[in-house]
Structure formats: C-alpha cells, structure tokens
Amino acid sequence: MATPLTADALVAALKAEGVRVVEHPGWRTHNRNHKGPWGPVNGVIIHHTVTSGTASSVEMCFNGYDELPGPLCHGVIAKDGTVHLVGNGRANHAGKGDGSVLNAVVRESALPRPTANDTDGNTRFYGFECVNLGDGADPWPAAQLAAIERVSAAVCRAHGWSAASVIGHKEWTNNKIDPRGFSMADMRSRVAGRLKGEPSGGDGSGEHDGSAGAGTYTVRPGDTLSSIADAFHTTVEALMALNGITDPDRIQAGQTLKIPGADTPRYAPFPGEDFFRNAPRSPLVTAMGRRLVAEGCSAYEEGPGPQWSDADRESFRKWQRKLGDAPEYCDGWPGRRQWDALQVPYTA
Numbered sequence: 001m002a003t004p005l006t007a008d009a010l011v012a013a014l015k016a017e018g019v020r021v022v023e024h025p026g027w028r029t030h031n032r033n034h035k036g037p038w039g040p041v042n043g044v045i046i047h048h049t050v051t052s053g054t055a056s057s058v059e060m061c062f063n064g065y066d067e068l069p070g071p072l073c074h075g076v077i078a079k080d081g082t083v084h085l086v087g088n089g090r091a092n093h094a095g096k097g098d099g100s101v102l103n104a105v106v107r108e109s110a111l112p113r114p115t116a117n118d119t120d121g122n123t124r125f126y127g128f129e130c131v132n133l134g135d136g137a138d139p140w141p142a143a144q145l146a147a148i149e150r151v152s153a154a155v156c157r158a159h160g161w162s163a164a165s166v167i168g169h170k171e172w173t174n175n176k177i178d179p180r181g182f183s184m185a186d187m188r189s190r191v192a193g194r195l196k197g198e199p200s201g202g203d204g205s206g207e208h209d210g211s212a213g214a215g216t217y218t219v220r221p222g223d224t225l226s227s228i229a230d231a232f233h234t235t236v237e238a239l240m241a242l243n244g245i246t247d248p249d250r251i252q253a254g255q256t257l258k259i260p261g262a263d264t265p266r267y268a269p270f271p272g273e274d275f276f277r278n279a280p281r282s283p284l285v286t287a288m289g290r291r292l293v294a295e296g297c298s299a300y301e302e303g304p305g306p307q308w309s310d311a312d313r314e315s316f317r318k319w320q321r322k323l324g325d326a327p328e329y330c331d332g333w334p335g336r337r338q339w340d341a342l343q344v345p346y347t348a
C-alpha cells in the first residue's frame with residue numbers, strides 16, 4: 001500500500017531505470033480524479049492497445065473515446081521502447097476486477113485465477129498500455145519488452161514492491177485477454193532479476209535516442225550481441241563493425257559498446273521465425289520486400305505489399321541463395337542472420 005508517485009517522482013524513477021520518456025502535453029494534470037479515488041496504490045497492470053502506430057495510439061490513450069474518456073492509462077509503451085506519459089492520477093484502464101487478485105498483489109503472493117469482477121482497479125493500479133494489435137501475430141520487439149521490464153521495475157523500486165506487484169489485465173479480470181503475445185510470468189521474472197541490481201539508466205542505454213550521434217551501452221550479464229542489436233534497432237554486423245568485434249560470441253558483462261547513432265542507418269530487428277510462418281500482414285513485410293527487390297531478389301508479380309505471401313517466401317529464397325547459403329538454409333523462411341544481412345529499414 002502506498003501513496004501514488006508525483007509526476008516528478010514517476011519521471012525520475014523511469015529515467016533512473018533507463019526508460020526513454022516522452023511527456024505528452026498536458027499529462028501532468030490529466031486524470032479522472034473527479035470520478036473516484038486514486039490510491040492507495042498497490043501494483044502495475046500491463047495492457048495492449050489493439051492499435052498500431054505510436055502517435056495515434058498515444059492520442060487515443062490520452063483522449064479516450066465516447067464511452068470511455070481518457071486518460072486510458074498512465075503511459076503508452078511504443079514498439080521502439082519509448083514511453084509516452086499521458087495521465088497522472090486516476091485513469092480508465094483497469095475497470096472492475098477480482099478483489100482476491102488485489103489481495104494477492106497486496107500480499108505479493110501467487111495470483112488466483114480471476115472470477116469475480118467486484119473491485120475497482122483504477123483506484124489501486126498504475127496502468128501501461130503497450131502498442132500491439134493483440135492478434136497474436138503482431139510482434140513484440142525486444143526493445144518494447146525491455147521497456148515493459150524497465151517501467152515495471154521503476155514503479156516497483158520506487159514503492160519498494162516486488163515483481164509480484166506487476167500483473168496483466170487478463171490476470172485482473174476474466175473478461176480481458178490482454179496482454180497477448182508474451183508471458184506475464186516470464187515478464188515478472190525479468191522484473192525480479194532487474195530489481196536485484198541497481199537501476200541501470202546511468203549506462204547510457206536509456207539516454208540513447210538515436211538523435212545525438214553514437215551512444216554507449218554497458219553489457220549486462222545475459223546480454224548477447226543480438227539482444228543488444230534488437231534493443232537498439234541495429235544489427236549484429238553494425239555493432240561488430242563499430243566496436244571492432246571479430247567474434248560475436250565474445251562479449252563480456254561490464255564491457256562498454258558503442259551504439260550506432262543517427263548517422264548510421266537503423267534496421268528493423270529480426271521479428272522471429274514464427275512471425276513469418278503466421279502469415280503476417282505488416283509494414284515490415286513491405287519493407288522487407290522493397291529491400292529484396294533492391295537486391296535483385298524479386299519473385300513478385302505485383303507488390304511487394306504488407307501481406308506475407310508465397311512471392312515473399314520465393315523472393316527471400318533468392319536472397320538466401322545470393323548469400324551463398326547451403327541448400328538447407330534456403331527454404332524461404334527468414335533466419336536471423338539472413339534477415340540482419342538484408343538490412344531492412346526500421347519503421348516505427
């Protein structure tokens with residue numbers, strides 16, 4: 001149980017944890033406090049927006065809509081990991097949920113499955129909306145998942161809570177499915193791991209915004225070059241070149257890496273092999289197709305377009321052959337190394 005953080009305290013906690021924060025105009029006085037109490041607070045609820053596009057998602061979460069006025073959360077976590085603050089105070093995000101879940105969060109004990117919808121969550125929980133369509137196919141980039149971890153840890157650390165205070169909307173009430181596409185149990189273990197250490201915003205990873213030239217990042221235990229590349233929308237190859245690394249498996253915790261800045265092209269991180277096998281409809285597919293055409297690997301009769309198709313797979317197969325890969329790696333399904341080599345431009 002705790003008194004809600006002030007706007008300044010929330011911003012400071014997020015920045016200390018390495019979160020890239022954008023303060024949406026008006027957020028500091030934007031709330032639903034005239035409709036009900038805000039606090040004492042006990043935890044954090046993670047949501048997905050069922051929208052795409054950062055700007056429009058942020059606007060929707062600030063303004064709300066006819067049936068549900070904004071703010072619809074405290075912060076919006078974009079696909080690139082940026083966090084846009086839209087509300088300070090009571091927000092329309094949690095609605096009614098199960099009082100026994102609240103009790104478990106207060107005790108920081110195992111969560112029961114929600115059945116009753118008898119308790120107002122907007123009083124007791126911070127809410128963060130993550131930009132995702134929630135269709136099971138829209139990817140969760142590593143940078144966005146890292147931001148969820150950092151935001152959750154920042155709030156928990158500021159209040160002295162454990163990771164057990166972070167729940168998904170679907171764990172609060174049985175009439176929601178969000179967030180869909182990653183495991184809240186896994187996220188809690190990430191948050192717990194982060195809370196064991198000091199806040200890690202001071203290593204430059206949080207300040208890096210791609211606009212101020214090259215930044216630096218201090219390697220943490222468990223990092224790989226590809227996880228770092230994902231988090232900064234760059235490639236393993238670019239990191240190796242910039243840092244003079246010859247063996248990508250030989251990086252050490254505590255080592256400082258230069259991160260490509262605005263003068264270096266930024267590339268879309270590999271969305272995972274399952275992404276393509278789920279026949280996605282995504283701007284990423286269009287961007288990939290354009291790169292394949294530019295590389296002379298087109299099997300398109302029309303397009304490329306956003307809907308993954310056999311022509312995309314055939315075109316990618318041509319790319320795999322162009323890379324000189326062995327036949328068993330030329331199946332048309334993008335692999336991480338092949339994807340990184342293609343250097344698909346990053347689109348927010």
Ligand SMILES: [Zn+2]
Nearest residue numbers: 047048169178
């Ligand atoms: Zn929700």
